[in-house]
Amino acid sequence: MENQDKAIKVISNNRKAFFLYEILEKYEAGIELVGTEVKSIRAGKVNLTDGYAFIKNAEVWLSNVHISSYAASSLYFNHDPRRIRKLLMHRKEINQLIGKIEQKGLTLVPLKLYFKGSLVKISLGLGKGKKLHDKRETIKNRQDQREISRILKNN
Numbered sequence: 001m002e003n004q005d006k007a008i009k010v011i012s013n014n015r016k017a018f019f020l021y022e023i024l025e026k027y028e029a030g031i032e033l034v035g036t037e038v039k040s041i042r043a044g045k046v047n048l049t050d051g052y053a054f055i056k057n058a059e060v061w062l063s064n065v066h067i068s069s070y071a072a073s074s075l076y077f078n079h080d081p082r083r084i085r086k087l088l089m090h091r092k093e094i095n096q097l098i099g100k101i102e103q104k105g106l107t108l109v110p111l112k113l114y115f116k117g118s119l120v121k122i123s124l125g126l127g128k129g130k131k132l133h134d135k136r137e138t139i140k141n142r143q144d145q146r147e148i149s150r151i152l153k154n155n
Contacts, residue, residue, distance in 0.1 A: 006116050006117035007116075007117065008114050008115070009114060009115040010112060010113075010114045011042075011046055011113045011114055011115065012044070012046040012047070012048050012112070012113045013111070013112050014048040014049060014051070014109065014111050014112065016049050017048075017109045017111055017125060017127065018111075019130075019135065020109075020127075020129065020135075021107065021109055021125065021128060021129055021130060022127060022129075022130055022134070023109075023111070023125040023126070023127045024106065024126050024127065025100075025126040026111065026123055026125050026126075027097070027123070027125075027126070028121055028122070028123055028124075029060065029088055029121065029122050029124055030087070030088035030089075030119060030120070030121055030122075031085055031086075031087055031088065031120050031121070031122055032085055032086040032087075032088060033085065033120060036069070036070040037067050037070075040067050040069065040070045041067060041120055042115075043070075045067065045068035046066070046067050046113055047065070048110045048111075048112075048113060051063065051064045051065035051109070051110045052107060052109055052110070053087060053108035053109070053110065053124055055097060055098055058094060058095075058098070059086060059087075059094070060086070060087040060089055060097070061084050061086055061087065062084065062085045062086075062110065063084050064082060065082070065085070065113075066082055087122065087124075097126070100126060101126075104128070105128075106126050106127060106128055107126075107127050107128075107129065108125070108126060108127075109124065109125045109127045110122055110123070110125075111124065111125045
């Protein structure tokens, strides 16, 4: 069975990332997890809002993503909810990211956490921070779209 055939089940979306950043490229990565983290993810106890990824020693790391402790586990075997997790990517992709992040001052932001078959994957966005006027423009466009759809609905 190839990766394209596997069912994708989205666990968590980071909607705030699309508001704060202009996403230029998207990447898919696996995550190195412990058992209680996988069980918490299956229960949907994940928050990507403040998360970011960074590159250290030619490896990609995910920081500040909150995966809640698993309730049915003992205190001894449970994980730290905000621990730094290693992301699994191809060397070629990591080298491309290193060049782009250092050269243009871009940021790696987690966009979506999902199951692809039985594997937990994360979608990373290479983003450029929006300025205040860009954020205002995004809000204005959203309100205009809402108004247009409301008018079309009434007619």
